Amino acid sequence: MDDITSKWNRLSLNHSENQTIVLTPTITGNGKVLVAKFFTKRRINMEAVLRTLKSMWKTEKSFDVRDLGSNMALVLFDEEYDLDHILMRGPWSFDKYLLGLYKLGKNEAVKNARFDRVSFWVQIHNLPIQHMNKENAEAIGNPVGLVEQVDASSTGDCRGKCIRVHVNMDMGQPLCRGIKVDVGESSPQWVSFQYECMPIFCYWCGLLNHDKRDCKLWVCNKGTLKKEDQQYGVWMKASLERPQQHPDVAPPPQRNRIATLTPPEILAPALATIIVVGRPIANTADTRDSLSISAINCYPTYPDIYRNIK
Numbered sequence: 001m002d003d004i005t006s007k008w009n010r011l012s013l014n015h016s017e018n019q020t021i022v023l024t025p026t027i028t029g030n031g032k033v034l035v036a037k038f039f040t041k042r043r044i045n046m047e048a049v050l051r052t053l054k055s056m057w058k059t060e061k062s063f064d065v066r067d068l069g070s071n072m073a074l075v076l077f078d079e080e081y082d083l084d085h086i087l088m089r090g091p092w093s094f095d096k097y098l099l100g101l102y103k104l105g106k107n108e109a110v111k112n113a114r115f116d117r118v119s120f121w122v123q124i125h126n127l128p129i130q131h132m133n134k135e136n137a138e139a140i141g142n143p144v145g146l147v148e149q150v151d152a153s154s155t156g157d158c159r160g161k162c163i164r165v166h167v168n169m170d171m172g173q174p175l176c177r178g179i180k181v182d183v184g185e186s187s188p189q190w191v192s193f194q195y196e197c198m199p200i201f202c203y204w205c206g207l208l209n210h211d212k213r214d215c216k217l218w219v220c221n222k223g224t225l226k227k228e229d230q231q232y233g234v235w236m237k238a239s240l241e242r243p244q245q246h247p248d249v250a251p252p253p254q255r256n257r258i259a260t261l262t263p264p265e266i267l268a269p270a271l272a273t274i275i276v277v278g279r280p281i282a283n284t285a286d287t288r289d290s291l292s293i294s295a296i297n298c299y300p301t302y303p304d305i306y307r308n309i310k
């Protein structure tokens, strides 16, 4: 069907076919539709999907799901705010596997949905405190993907247990485990990455779209590969989510979508890239008033969070 549709201009059209029907947008749901792809290996059941998503997302208005087959579904929202809010709080998991979500644009069909990119909060660990600023966060996050947001104060201060960057990544590339940075000493320093709300992924090749038992690398080398040969592992999952929060970043994720975490197993191998970190952060601090104002602007539906910040 798709093949015929794409080649329609090569067909010789008869009288009935050679006319153009003017369509009317009778459906008022433009901008309120997500296409969902469930990366779980189990066959999904729509009743279970709807029940689980309602429990996870807790939207203000209602939504419904329709089965598209091949572990995909349409999610139809009553309110576009709910849809955008869900995307902002991603990534999401279903059955501990990644749940891919694509917002259909105006005049887009289901076949336009793409699930080749996903956004994560990435924690950058081991960076010297004087280099924990927004400028360095962006420089370090850029090799991982498109940096969408940095957990920083309005002055660019990122000091805390780690730096957090929200990065949109190419799912066709292995997860980045860390990077070398030049802090002005004789040798580069390794900073490691951990991912918040990490679903199941492949410990052999570092891709998100399958688990270690379905990896071609594993299947083709069964019997010779050992667990010690795994280049990726559970140690890439953040043991603590949102270890610090600045008032200008997105609301925290919900806890009930997080895969079970276990302790680190092996150390991350080094990568080739070296990032030269920039100037140290200025020794400034937000006033209590400015924090309160930012919190009101950023968390209109999160009064508990606002109270904590205030």
Ligand SMILES: [Zn+2]
Pocket (backbone or CB within 6 Å): 202, 203, 204, 205, 206, 207, 210, 211, 212, 214, 215, 216, 217
């Ligand atoms: Zn793999």
